[in-house]
Amino acid sequence: MKPVVQLEDIYKTYSNGEVQVHAVRGVTLQIHSGEFVAVMGSSGSGKSTLMNILGCLDRPTKGRYLLDDVDTSNMERNERADLRNQKLGFVFQGFNLLARTTALENVELPMLYSPSRVSSSEMRTRALRALEIVGLADRADHLPNQLSGGQQQRVAIARALVNNPQILLADEPTGNLDSKTSVEVMGVFQRLNDEGITIVMVTHELDIAHYCKRNLIVRDGRIVRDEMVPNRLFSKVEMERIRGAEAAAKLIHAS
Amino acid sequence: MRITATSIIALRALRRNKLRSVLTALGIIIGVAAVIAMVSIGNGAKSQVEGQIASLGQNVITVFPGSSNTGGMRGGWGSSSSLTIEDAQAIEREIAGVVAVSGEVRDRQQVLANGMNWNTSVLGESPGYLSIRAWELESGSMFTEADERSTAKVAVIGQTVMTNLFPDGDPVGHTIRIRNLPFKILGVLKPKGFNFFGSDQDDVVIVPTTSAMRRVARRQNLSSILIQAQTPESMPRIQQDVNDLLQQRRGGREPDFNVRNQMELAEAATATSKTMTALLGAIAGISLIVGGIGIMNIMLVSVTERTREIGIRLAIGAHDRDVRLQFLIEAMILSVLGGVFGVVLGIGVSEIVSTQLGWPVLVSTLSVVLAVGVSAIIGMVFGFYPAHKASQLDPIDALRFE
Numbered sequence: 001m002k003p004v005v006q007l008e009d010i011y012k013t014y015s016n017g018e019v020q021v022h023a024v025r026g027v028t029l030q031i032h033s034g035e036f037v038a039v040m041g042s043s044g045s046g047k048s049t050l051m052n053i054l055g056c057l058d059r060p061t062k063g064r065y066l067l068d069d070v071d072t073s074n075m076e077r078n079e080r081a082d083l084r085n086q087k088l089g090f091v092f093q094g095f096n097l098l099a100r101t102t103a104l105e106n107v108e109l110p111m112l113y114s115p116s117r118v119s120s121s122e123m124r125t126r127a128l129r130a131l132e133i134v135g136l137a138d139r140a141d142h143l144p145n146q147l148s149g150g151q152q153q154r155v156a157i158a159r160a161l162v163n164n165p166q167i168l169l170a171d172e173p174t175g176n177l178d179s180k181t182s183v184e185v186m187g188v189f190q191r192l193n194d195e196g197i198t199i200v201m202v203t204h205e206l207d208i209a210h211y212c213k214r215n216l217i218v219r220d221g222r223i224v225r226d227e228m229v230p231n232r233l234f235s236k237v238e239m240e241r242i243r244g245a246e247a248a249a250k251l252i253h254a255s
Numbered sequence: 256m257r258i259t260a261t262s263i264i265a266l267r268a269l270r271r272n273k274l275r276s277v278l279t280a281l282g283i284i285i286g287v288a289a290v291i292a293m294v295s296i297g298n299g300a301k302s303q304v305e306g307q308i309a310s311l312g313q314n315v316i317t318v319f320p321g322s323s324n325t326g327g328m329r330g331g332w333g334s335s336s337s338l339t340i341e342d343a344q345a346i347e348r349e350i351a352g353v354v355a356v357s358g359e360v361r362d363r364q365q366v367l368a369n370g371m372n373w374n375t376s377v378l379g380e381s382p383g384y385l386s387i388r389a390w391e392l393e394s395g396s397m398f399t400e401a402d403e404r405s406t407a408k409v410a411v412i413g414q415t416v417m418t419n420l421f422p423d424g425d426p427v428g429h430t431i432r433i434r435n436l437p438f439k440i441l442g443v444l445k446p447k448g449f450n451f452f453g454s455d456q457d458d459v460v461i462v463p464t465t466s467a468m469r470r471v472a473r474r475q476n477l478s479s480i481l482i483q484a485q486t487p488e489s490m491p492r493i494q495q496d497v498n499d500l501l502q503q504r505r506g507g508r509e510p511d512f513n514v515r516n517q518m519e520l521a522e523a524a525t526a527t528s529k530t531m532t533a534l535l536g537a538i539a540g541i542s543l544i545v546g547g548i549g550i551m552n553i554m555l556v557s558v559t560e561r562t563r564e565i566g567i568r569l570a571i572g573a574h575d576r577d578v579r580l581q582f583l584i585e586a587m588i589l590s591v592l593g594g595v596f597g598v599v600l601g602i603g604v605s606e607i608v609s610t611q612l613g614w615p616v617l618v619s620t621l622s623v624v625l626a627v628g629v630s631a632i633i634g635m636v637f638g639f640y641p642a643h644k645a646s647q648l649d650p651i652d653a654l655r656f657e
Contacts, residue, residue: 052651055570057570057650057651058651077574077575078574078575078576081569081572081573081574082572082574084570084571084572085571085572086572090570090571092654096563096566096567096570096654098271098564098567099271099564100271100272101267101271105267109567109568109571110571110572112260112261112263112264113260113568113571113572113573113574113577114572117259117260120263159571
């Protein structure tokens with residue numbers, strides 16, 4: 001089977017005045033359908049640049065990037081926009097929902113930019129279904145500031161899912177969340193992955209990376225380690241453990 | 256193009272910032288309202304002037320006597336006594352395209368009736384006078400050619416004379432005394448109001464020219480000759496013909512008359528009010544442009560403030576033209592809605608001006624269409640730069656923007 005993502009000797013160099021910054025230097029990588037990958041690395045390691053290239057937000061200086069067997073390296077701005085719309089779903093650290101816009105309208109947004117026209121009734125049905133998947137169908141009419149951080153991130157996941165992308169890209173999706181909510185969000189990702197969705201996420205938290213199936217460590221613009229997670233964490237089990245600990249600390253009523 | 260979807264996006268964006276949208280549109284609202292109100296007031300003034308000029312009569316050419324020269328002392332225009340009733344008859348007889356001619360004799364007399372008296376202007380005119388002045392009778396009838404030939408003691412009177420001498424009602428059939436001679440009232444004229452120069456046109460008694468010459472003013476010459484041309488286009492030709500004819504009748508003598516065209520007066524008067532309309536319109540137009548700059552200003556601020564939002568849109572698949580179109584449509588909606596509300600406000604202000612200040616106001620369809628059209632164009636023009644700026648943002652930078 002062909003890999004969904006195929007990076008061939010990718011380089012990215014920023015020229016910042018006279019100084020040349022080599023953010024990514026020679027990354028070759030294959031990600032297959034159904035994988036759940038965590039890209040890890042300290043800040044400045046080039047993991048964000050790698051993520052931007054994977055997300056077709058940025059173009060590599062050198063190398064080839066095949067997404068779903070299509071070469072994206074020489075695509076124009078608007079072609080890449082269509083690719084982001086149709087084949088990629090984004091989840092950001094800061095949620096990046098439109099303020100003063102209901103959850104439903106936020107989820108409808110990618111469909112408004114679909115290359116093919118989507119009727120408003122279909123947009124509504126699909127947006128509601130996506131919200132259902134993340135368990136927020138009852139909050140469709142809420143504004144972002146009426147939702148908790150975890151709920152906002154789930155709305156963002158619903159938005160990323162609504163156009164049925166090939167890959168879900170998440171940039172530090174738990175970075176702004178407390179540990180319990182992080183586990184919740186990772187639970188959503190695990191459930192989606194179980195249903196067959198390919199997920200690539202950036203994180204610097206080791207324990208969060210343990211919810212994934214495969215870990216990539218990036219340092220100085222190169223992948224220095226690529227391994228399957230040996231003792232994977234599961235959100236369901238962890239949630240039980242957290243609840244037990246909270247009950248013991250009298251944070252909540254023991255059930 | 257994804258115009259429908261983009262319009263939805265633009266409307267949602269405007270709805271999210273209701274107060275700012277309203278305040279931005281306010282610039283255009285005030286600009287358009289000012290244009291509509293100013294142009295309406297200007298147009299009202301113009302049409303009032305035109306109406307006053309039309310009340311002087313249509314297509315009228317007037318012959319005034321020339322200046323007198325008594326023993327070396329020269330009078331001004333109209334001071335000589337050179338126009339005769341024969342001149343008037345000759346014009347009527349010999350010049351083509353003339354509808355009516357009236358030899359006019361002006362005089363002021365104390366007139367008596369009903370035991371009351373009133374000082375008014377007595378005009379000697381031909382029966383064609385009413386056609387020349389576009390004046391109608393309210394009751395009774397005009398005197399005839401026969402009355403003129405027989406120097407009959409008959410008269411038609413204006414509204415002011417009637418209210419002052421016959422406060423109780425219809426004076427037709429009664430007599431008024433002018434210079435102690437009884438004149439029978441044949442008719443009453445419809446009210447005509449004040450003329451362009453501010454004098455009361457209804458304060459008048461009209462008698463046949465011949466009667467006025469012999470019995471009232473007791474003179475042999477005319478104050479002026481009024482000529483009505485059939486069409487406005489024939490006026491210059493008739494003016495020339497009258498000039499030639501009168502010159503011919505005087506042999507080789509110096510011309511002692513002066514032929515004037517009413518259009519000259521009309522042109523001067525309407526030129527003034529046109530200038531006023533243009534001036535008011537220009538001032539209002541400037542406020543419209545200021546409103547447009549307000550829109551550009553807000554849209555630019557909006558682009559900066561919403562950099563992150565633009566980044567999100569670009570990241571999830573918006574093309575640059577989607578973003579450009581969104582901001583352009585936002586600017587257009589603001590300016591067109593502003594234009595529509597401005598028209599409503601402008602018409603409202605015009606109404607208030609006309610009812611409260613009593614100024615004549617005329618809202619023209621053209622100014623409404625123009626104002627809305629111009630505000631839409633302003634939206635396009637002043638919205639384009641911010642829209643373009645937004646569309647060229649790099650999604651990565653825009654997403655990182657705090």
